[in-house]
Amino acid sequence: MSTPKTLYDKIWNDHLVSENEDGTTIIYIDRHLVHEVTSPQAFEGLKIANRSVRKPNFTLATADHNIPTTNRDEGISDPESKLQVDTLEENCKEHGITFLSMSDKRQGIVHIIGPEQGFTQPGMTIVCGDSHTSTHGAFGALAWGIGTSEVEHVLATQTLVQTKAKNMQINIQGELPLGVTAKDIVLKIIQTIGTAGGTGYVIEYTGDAIKSLTMEGRMTVCNMSIEAGARAGLISPDEKTIEYLKGRPFSPAENDYQSASDYWLSLASDEGAAYDKTVNIDASDIIPQVTWGTSPEDVVSIDGLVPNPENESDETKKKSMIRALEYMGLVPNTPLKEVKVDKVFIGSCTNGRIEDLRAASKIAKDRKVADHVNAIIVPGSGLVKQQAEEEGLDKIFIESGFEWREPGCSMCLAMNADKLKPQERCASTSNRNFEGRQGRGGRTHLMSPAMAAAAAINGKLSDSREI
């Protein structure tokens, strides 16, 4: 018998192209997702060096960061955003890369459409010039975010020069309590290990609570691996993975599906495989989580209080807490449930999938958004939007007073017109609560879709289980 291996070890070994003299390794990249913000300089680099794209059909492009979520038929009014999106379209045309444009109903956030189209598959190496590429790890694909220089390297060579990371296991044992979601799990993880806890590691999420998640929930967990410092997060493929991918446009054809499925299942981490580090968390201890500060590790349970820096012994930490509280306009020891919100954003690559919209709609149904709150729903893709409309979710949201938007990254990073004004407070299903992330001076509280919908209805941070 050979040594038991982790899922990460197996994918790594299956993609070794060659070992360089300096100890680095050339790794083959099976699939490359491209968007408008991090690619123009890469294509320009190719042109300057007179190089071509090695595998255009292993590459899929869309525009998501910059595009408007209202009045699509009027096009993009911001000239800089328009130039960036037009540049991507031209580059794709020139190099024969499939581009899902704003008018294509399959368009959406790059990390939503990869899995939705079956472009994402177990055992693959997948990269994109976007840190939330870790999302695709939910399928047991080794997926990580890269900078523009590496985007260019992949376009030209279909490989990357890498050094292997360490293996970390995060084991979520036991059963998740009712009304607690994947988002609460991952916020809890980040609170536990910190935003640099995963630096240098690839995280594999294991345990009953992870296995019991749907593919959508698994994507939410893997998506925020980067907020825990890890470039990639993984979950071993199982029957749910196989079932999800069946019949999707880029999935293996019927006659290949059995052998593909067998291969995928064989990739799961072996019994007894060694991890450099293991973290255990008990699922039954998790209750709905929200962030209070300006780092994704600033997490508390919804029934908790705004923390008091006076209780922090580490001076640097204390200083950054004081700064965060001042930025967030929060007073120590205030119950979280008394914090009023002005805006609610439900969407993003973390929580813009159909299951997220269903969870939010259950809270919204037959209730009204509080008078002082402006709440928007931004589906992760055109197909998520279509599915939601077929299920009548759009009507539920609109009747409650939510705005029903077109798909894109929207207020997760506020590159388009959707942004917070200074001091506005937002309950958001996105992934980052950094200063200025959703607009200069804007205050972000991260949470699950059900929790964000509950905040919209009550006009303040709320426990979705009490609605």
Add this chain to the structure above:
Amino acid sequence: MEKFKKIESNAIPLPMVNVDTDMIIPKQFLKTIKRTGLGKNLFYELRYDEKDAPIDSFVLNQDKYKDSQILITGKNFGCGSSREHAPWSILDYGIKCIIASSFADIFYNNCFKNGILPIKLDESEVTKLQKAAENSLSFTIDLENQKISYFDKNINHEVSFELDKAKKTSLLEGLDDIGLTLAKVNHISDFENKQKSRTPWLYSQQIK
């Protein structure tokens, strides 16, 4: 990429932890299709007020640090997005070396692609260097010998740092990564042939 040469300069002290990529270069500046011109917007929201006027108390706005090529900062520097606009804006401003007790992975990697040297040191060592930076002392960064040195009250202080050999070579020689990989194109083709027979469905994907 330009070859990394010895640096002699004072250093900008920025004793903040978890400085994220949104702080380094906010999203409104990511709409460019160029790599250059981002330096003036480095640390935009810390550096300028709502009316675009420089905030005097911010370190980059202090005259003595105007030409600094070194930044000394807190742990987990560069966390957040993969945007290479972050190192581009740092380089465009004129900073070629960043010292911290830790860096976020993607940012760290992106530095080397742009000729920036990120140096990891123990927290206590970083704190000492911060002090020296606050006193505007001049530092020498010698990548070849992996040494930082500075004079304080006529005493020469030297600090060694660790660095992966491949990364060091790449900076010192200003290597073209893509060119180096393309020199091994036969290995890539061999891999593709092998993979195609092992997992053929990866090669027959078509949009339906």
